[in-house]
Amino acid sequence: MHEDQKTLEPSESVNMTDAATPAKTSESATPKMTARHVDVFYGDKQAINDVSIDVNMDSVTAFIGPSGCGKSTFLRCMNRMNDTIPIARVNGEIKLEGEDIYASKMDVVQLRARVGMVFQKPNPFPKSIYDNIAYGPRIHGLATGKEDLDEIVESSLQRAGLWGEVKDRLQDSGTALSGGQQQRLCIARAIAVDPEVILMDEPCSALDPIATAKIEELIHELRGKYAIVIVTHNMQQAARVSQKTAFFHLGTLVEYGDTTDIFTNPREEKTRDYITGRYG
């Protein structure tokens, strides 16, 4: 849409008055997803105001900000989860590998396989552990036979670091697992359909510190294989797992840059006030 888009250096703050300036994380990497001038309305209320951001393959991107700042709303735009809310309206452009995800020809089911999501509360299907993983590959026709499906289930559970714990009880119900295991099961389920991007909305907020550490370790291991975006209220977590951090406030993207810079030397006073605990 804008031919003359300038690029920002990492850690450079986002000038909201210059709408043609997207927050770009890295010069070299081609972004996996790009958002330009995204506005989101719930009825008359504007929840997101002109957000432009790039998400890269090689880094975990954390969205932080106070409650109601729009970080989850924005995350949900990235695989059109907001479509399920009748009064939600999205303007602007979000592209996955250069393809407009809001184009009318975009198959939303296919999109959500390519851009998977993990939620705050673990939500395994009330089915066996095996079927939780196998469900996606089955409906997307990714497996050619039983053997193939078995392999997808095993490799997905392996990647989610859960295989060792559940391999002898694949027929047990997914809901019988502990909270942390359920969350890793949900990540395995997202991985099973071979996504390109994984969106995580507060994936650890219902978990104890050990289960949280396991998820964080998993995020670290998955980095590079998938573009990962995580929304978190826990700033220490954002600092631990991400390489890029975006700070949202009142529906705008205030600052986007290297996580190290955001947490040691933020450019914007609002960012500083938030991360140092002076907010509001």
Add this chain to the structure above:
Amino acid sequence: MNSGTEHTVKAFDSDINELRGMVAEIGGRSEQAIAKAMRALEKSDLDLAAEVVREDKLIDDLEKRIDELTFQTIALRAPMADDLRELIATFKISGVVERIGDYAKNIAKRVPLVTQTHRLRPISLLPSMSKIASELVRDSLDAFARRDAELAMEVNRRDQIVDDFYNSIFRAVITHMIENPKEIGEAAHLLFIAKNLERIGDHATNVAEMVYFAATGEPMPERTRGENPTTPLDEALEDEID
């Protein structure tokens, strides 16, 4: 550093304020130690010199308390951004200022050894040199209290004056030694004292560099840092002082 807005968790502010208070105190005490040591030297006041040596213990204790509280605050409050930078700076500054106290103590310890030295001409430069060195200490700590990056840079520029003094005294003392071989021992003590003051100036610049980092998040630009004077004797002097 911060613009003065309070943290939502008030206990965090009280920790930070307590630390700032202690940094101001350790700074004040080390400045005072320099002044007292130099007065003791000028007046050959052995009691005052002994007092400086005794009071150095207070500076050492303060350093320990600052380090403990900084460590505790980092562990318990998980500070970020300017808070983190300030706490790291506090931790390093307390060590540097304690060292400044040691140099003052070292000067005081030499007072009994140079009572006969008043005839030595180079000694007349020492009070002016110590005045500037101690101003640098004061200004670097003022810069910390006010988070004044500009003043910090200014301290680093002014360290050159202390270095110039040192170079003059060094040459004068060497000349004196050559002309008066019998007084080499006492003249050497004067040289050590000058070296101590020169090191105090250097440490003030170390404080200033931490202040600059805490205030701006960037390392101080190289060009404002002065070159340290180095003569063949300097390394040997350094060892003696340590």
